[in-house]
Amino acid sequence: LLSEKLICADETTVQVLREEDRKAETKSYMWVYRSGEFAENPAVIYDYQPSRAAACVKDFLTGYSGCLLTDGYSAYNTLEQVTQAACMAHARRKFTDAQKASPSKKAGKPEKALSYIAKLYGIEKQAKNLTSQARQQLRKQQA
Structure with missing residues (x-):
């Protein structure tokens, strides 16, 4: 290891x-x-x-x-x-916790952050079966 x-x-x-x-x-x-x-x-x-x-x-x-x-x-x-x-999952959890704690029903900073994180997760899903070089290239282009 x-x-x-x-x-x-x-x-x-x-x-x-x-x-x-x-x-x-x-x-x-x-x-x-x-x-x-x-x-x-x-x-x-x-x-x-x-x-x-x-x-x-x-x-x-x-x-x-x-x-x-x-x-x-x-x-x-x-x-x-x-x-x-x-770890992005741990970072994401902070924003979902903030979202749950917010009394406001309108979109704010936690929702904006979660939207960005969702886009990054989407890029990672696309990159999963790529070679390490292709994965790095995709991240540079889209993240």
Whole structure:
């Protein structure tokens, strides 16, 4: 996985009922790392950790120097040799949350942002079966 150009990472809470020296109610974390969508040798690795500390991701990704696609959680920003990339699904969720929270029924900034994101998703759908060069060209032309 560490030899890939792109790694996608996210973490989520898990509850472990019987773990030495920890209460069953204690939050633990499953850190998930996977290769990018177009990797020749796809891989997914689940890394159980008792915390969400930056040290967890630092230890796991030691020596990695590619692109890291994440939700923007600050622990990922502690990695010095990676190029950070933001997950569009996580960014989109912020706008759908803002849209739901808005008392106004008329279109505003969240709707405008969601419209742009929908266009980008459409371009990605077109690009899915293209070669990496053709995909890059399509993105440059239309995104």
